[in-house]
Amino acid sequence: MNRQKHIMIFIVFVFFVLIFEVFIKIDSPAFFDEKINDLKNDSLLMESIGGYQKYEYSYNANQLENDTLQFQIIIYGKSKKLINKGQAIKNESNEWEIINDGLDVQE
Numbered sequence: 001m002n003r004q005k006h007i008m009i010f011i012v013f014v015f016f017v018l019i020f021e022v023f024i025k026i027d028s029p030a031f032f033d034e035k036i037n038d039l040k041n042d043s044l045l046m047e048s049i050g051g052y053q054k055y056e057y058s059y060n061a062n063q064l065e066n067d068t069l070q071f072q073i074i075i076y077g078k079s080k081k082l083i084n085k086g087q088a089i090k091n092e093s094n095e096w097e098i099i100n101d102g103l104d105v106q107e
Contacts, residue, residue, distance in 0.1 A: 028057075028059075029059075029064070029069065029071075029088065029096040030095070030096065031088060031096050031097065031098055032057050032071070032073065035073060035084065035098065035101075036055055036057070036073060036075070039073070039075055039082065039084065040052050040055075040075065045082060045103075046077065048077075048080065048082075048105055049075065049076075049077025049078070049079060049080040049081060049082050049105060050077040050078030050079035050080060051077055051078050052075065052077060053076045053077055053078060054075075054076050055073065055074065055075045055076065056073075056074050056076075057071060057072065057073045057074070058071065058072050059071040059072070067089055067090045068087060068088070068089050069087065069088045069089070069096060070085075070086075070087055071085070071086055071087070071088060072084070072085050072086075073085075079107075080105050080106060080107055081105070081106050081107075082103060082104075082105055083103070083104045083105075083106060084101055084102070084103050084104075085101065085102055085104075086098055086099075086100055086101025086102065087099055087100050087101070
């Protein structure tokens with residue numbers, strides 16, 4: 001009985017984690033996935049950081065209500081990290097598009 005209880009708790013935990021991940025992605029602007037894939041597909045950039053390991057991105061959620069959004073994407077490699085900072089604006093279709101960004105490789 002105790003084993004079944006642990007299995008059930010684990011299944012519920014996994015379910016909530018998956019739901020949470022879906023809601024996080026729904027709220028995030030769509031350009032993040034495209035930009036991250038573009039960076040990951042650049043073989044020279046990935047080689048310069050020792051290959052792709054993981055990524056994270058951040059932005060101020062309060063800015064989503066405005067027309068300008070500051071953001072940061074960090075891609076971690078084995079030896080270095082790639083930092084992409086930029087600014088996006090909402091276009092006429094109310095979709096976010098990057099207007100400027102810059103890359104920096106750090107130890």
